[in-house]
Amino acid sequence: MVKRRRIPEELGIGVVIVLVAVIFSLMSPTFRTFDNANLLLLNGTVIAFLAMGQAFVLLTGGIDLSTGSNVALTGMIAALAMRSGLPWWAAALAALAVGALVGVINGALIHYLKLPPFIVTFAAFGVAASIPLILTGASSVNVADPMFAIIGRGSLFGIPMPVVLVAVFAIVFTVLLRLTPTGVHIYAVGGNAETSRLSGIPIGRVTMLVYAVSGLCAGMGGLIVTSRLMVGYPSAGSGNELFYSIAAAVVGGVSLFGGIGSLPGALLGAVLIATVSNGMNVVGVQSYWQPLVIGLIILGGVILDTYRRQSSLSDLFRRHLRGGPPSGTDAAVTPASPATPVTAGTPDHR
Incomplete structure (x- = not known):
């Protein structure tokens, strides 16, 4: 029997x-000019970074509402670090470390205190938004x-540096998700957290990792914004960045229920969101319509995600009625025994 090749959802x-x-x-x-x-592309890079981080979190069934304020926090940390005398690269690393730390704290609170991701990251949104204002007295x-302008204004072989950075991070993160046991664990936790725990997957480490990745990506967004302006603004990232990051991940096929999607x-x-936003600006649509x-x-x-999930569950139910094995992510998270780690099958990268 000839297998039907599934068309990639991308x-x-x-x-x-x-x-x-x-x-x-x-x-x-004007839209089709170089x-x-x-x-x-430049405006879409910040959305792309936030969407990558949001995708990691959504794959585990969580959500990160702190990304926008993390952009402001990390950008301001970089600017303050350089004002104190640190070289630009050290300031950038310090900002990325702070962004990742915010994510680790979010993940730890969610896992160890069993708090809802929505509440934890919403609280982090407020805290991270206030710290830059407190440190600078609400001044730029x-x-x-x-x-430091290299990050946001530089180029490599004619390609803008922010686009190069997005490409590098995308390759690294895609390899992590598709070719490593950690990637399998991330999909497994999103598919069925309890089964993953019984299979020996370290859910706490996975949870903190995905939120740390989200914080790191927000930090990259903060560096790009600050580098392009060469000014650290305490209110940076307070616009539609969070809104766009969730939109980009969801319309890109990452399920809000976890376990399904790809980087x-x-x-x-993110490209679609950036294209729509840019196109509406070019044709003169008022900003409040966006x-x-x-x-x-x-x-x-x-709606498409919900319909797809219901269709997958219906297909799984029919397979069980026929005595067949489950497919996709469900096969990946079905353990042989509580002590056996998940290795069989491959995650569903739809």
Whole structure:
């Protein structure tokens, strides 16, 4: 029997991106210029980083609402560190460490205190947003080291440095998810946390890891924003960044229920969100319409996600009635015994 080859779900959102780009190109010649394409990519890099971090968290069935304020916190930490005399690269590392630390704290509170991710990360949102205001008295801080501009304004072989950084992080994170036991564990925890625990998966470490990755990605967003402006703003990231990061991951096929999705899908979702936002600006649509459009995109993504989940459960039920084994993620998280770690099967990267 010939196996049917499943069409990657990323292809669907890729087609949508092309259609949206064609529509905006027909509506405005400015949209299809090289300068606008370059601006679209640059503006989309922060969304892309936040979407990657959000995807890791969503794959485990959680959510991170602290990403926007973490952008402001890490950007301000970098600016203050350089003002105190640290070289730009050391300040950047310090900011990334702070971003990851915020994520680790979120993950630890969620796992060890059994608190809802929504509550923990919402509280972290408020704390991380207040710290830059307290440290600076709500004032901006000029970047002292001109070399720091490399992160947001530099280029490599003509490619903007933020785009290069997104590509590097995307490759590393995709390898982590698809080719390592840690990636299998992340999908397994999202598929069935209790079964994963009985299978010997260290759920606490996995939870803290995914939130640390989200914090690290928010830190990269903070560095890019601060580097492009060469000023640390305590209110950076307080706009639609969080809204867009969730939208990008969801429309990119990452399930809100956990266990399903891929990093390339989340990145394509970020490209779609950036394209829609840029296109609406180019054609002169008022800015207050953009959240409405993005909200409808999120709603459509959630509806598709819910329908896909119900279809998967129906298919699994029919397989069990026929006596067949479960497929996809459910097979990956079904242990042979409580003491046997999960190694069989591969995660569902849809």
